[in-house]
Amino acid sequence: MFHWLEKNPFFFAVGVFLVIAYAGIVTILPDFMESARPLKGTKPYTTLQIAGRQVYINNSCNACHSQLIRPFKSETDRYGKYSLSGEYAYDRPFLWGSRRTGPDLHRVGNYRTTDWHENHMLDPAAVVPGSIMPKYGFMFKKSADLETAYAEAYTVKKVFNVPYDKPGMPKLGSYDEAKKAAYKEAGKIVAGMKNQDVKDAYKNGDIKEIVALIAYLNGLK
């Protein structure tokens, strides 16, 4: 039997495939039978937060910042309560990261403010002496992409039944409604910022990337 396999490339390939697929079938597949269950109180992201999350992803913040607090005292002391699976139920994709060049951000909303982020993103080393993080001044100039953010929220609602518009959950509605809500949400953040260009742009109906990013980071709790 073994030697037959060695001279029949087709069946050999089938054999190899079965062997390597088997692990995935047993370990990975069953867990998709039950979709990730959110914790009580875990809510999907608002449109503005999704826009901020996309800024986070576009700049691969996850290359240096983890979003996973492991159950060790040294980590809970530093970053807060350890992470639970249900908290990530609406994270598509997950953003755990693999290298903590900078600190963990899973609960950064608990201990950093809009004001802190504004100063820090402009010049990290001025806020944290010795910081090696790049400056992100360009986020104060580029506009957040609410359309793509809405498209993402709409897609997860339609395809994956993410509970937007359900009682006690964020409202999504039509694009115009979502845009209005995002504008209102952004207003609170802009009010806490100093940068005049960002404020002026906001008055003209333009939300900058930095505003969306801060909305996302403040929501990480």
Place this chain on the structure above:
Amino acid sequence: MQSSNAINYDYTIAKCFTVATIVLGIVGMLVGVIIAFQLAFPELSNLAGEYGTFGRLRPLHTDAVAFGFTASGIFATWYYVGQRVLKVSMAESKFLMFIGRLHFWIYILTVAAVVVSLLMGITTSKEYAEFEWPIDIAIVVLWVLWGVSIFGLIGIRRERVLYISVWYYIATFLGVAMLYLFNNMEVPTYFIAGMGKWYHSVSMYAGSNDAMVQWWYGHNAVAFVFTVPIIAMIYYFLPKESGQPIFSYKLSLLSFWGLMFVYLWAGGHHLLYSTVPDWVQTMGSIFSIILILPSWGSAINMLLTMKGEWGQLKENPLVKFYVLASTFYMLSTLEGPIQAIKSVNALAHFTDWIPGHVHDGTLGWVGFMIIGAIFHMAPRMFRREIYSKKLVEAQFWLQTTGIVMYFTSMWIAGITQGMMWRATDQYGNLAYSFIDTVEVLHPYWTLRAVGGLFFLIGVFMWAYNIYKTATSSRAIEKEPQYASPMA
């Protein structure tokens, strides 16, 4: 026997991919050196606005070396080794030549799209699977083309039994196909919502599930891009260059099945102490340790192939590349399982020890093997001697020094930072703020960047040597049987 002299092996496609290997190797490692210096000297991050930040460049580095340098190295060696061990020439089939060319050009276009999109920040954020759906489709197409070319060539072979290297190439093809498809399941948002960026997509999986699929992929991408095809290379190039048959062909078959059985179960070790089920984590740990056996089976088999022939190490620098590659393979396949032990992982995870481990494998094992393979192929593809033996020697020692600097500094950096994160003072409070643990790494990061620079300089020496070999070295009349001729 004489009649087959009319046809020769056709290396057109192999040559194309050799050029791609060299160019993408330079690009990927140059970006790697830049981001390594950015960590040590952060002002370098601010030179090119959003396009020069560490975050934008890091995926470009990993993807350019994994799917640029390594993948084209795999393709180049396949289009060389495949013909030879199956004893059939590409020139015998017009169809396969066409598929080969198509494969190459679609690959080049895809690479160009990847470089542009990653610089623009178009990414799905999943490590080694950052490409958005249009590029994913292109990758599927070129992968299928490679499959057609593998099985097409096998279909017209003369040799009845497949050589062990071909086994490994087939496994690479199947493994990457399966992993890539499942990890990149995503829904394009534009087609559902009718607005936003057309190339944007959202992952099919959420949260912990997404993490499980990603690291099942991430871990096994390492298996099927950095391990399996590289073993395919060493099983051909080391015996051929040294003129020694494999120490035990049976052992090579056993290690093959061992590797296939065990590797896929070990992905959980990337998620220790995370929120995925406990049994997945424990199983990941256990299988990582079992994985030492098949890995060392191959490595020891390679080293024993040189039994009684160690003198060649003095005379032939290419053998040095192969032997050091096997040694680094042993080192990193021992280091990996150690890091997968839960208590060690608690310290090592999220630190520089992990990139340190990856680079033992990629620089020492993958890099040396591909460099050595192309040195071996060059005189046969171009019918000329290798341009300079001295340069090969110098490159070998420079790069070896670079790798040693790289991994020693990263070991120290990783363990230092891991210990500092958990250090407490006499009252049980954390002893260091996060930034303390960053500042302390500066000397190690500098050393690492210099080590990487040494390796990059070596790659430039290699590129120059191959270029000179192809264009102006002394011609050889007859193809050398074993050791590659060099001036």
Place this chain on the structure above:
Amino acid sequence: MDMELIRSLQGWGYVAMIFGLTIGFYAYIYHLYKSQRDGTKDYEKYSNMALNDDLSDSLVEEKYPQDNKKDNEER
């Protein structure tokens, strides 16, 4: 299917893998060394496929022995 059933299937799948792997693997080792000793199959000769890989080198094992005989006669 409820989750409990899936979990137990998973467990059995895992056990099957361990046993299958162990038995298959030792059977393979036995097969390799037995056929070598009996002389039915000389596995070690296949390593020559890398060493004598020129188009004009003789094949280790011909794919279609009959066809090649014909070829040889034509030559």
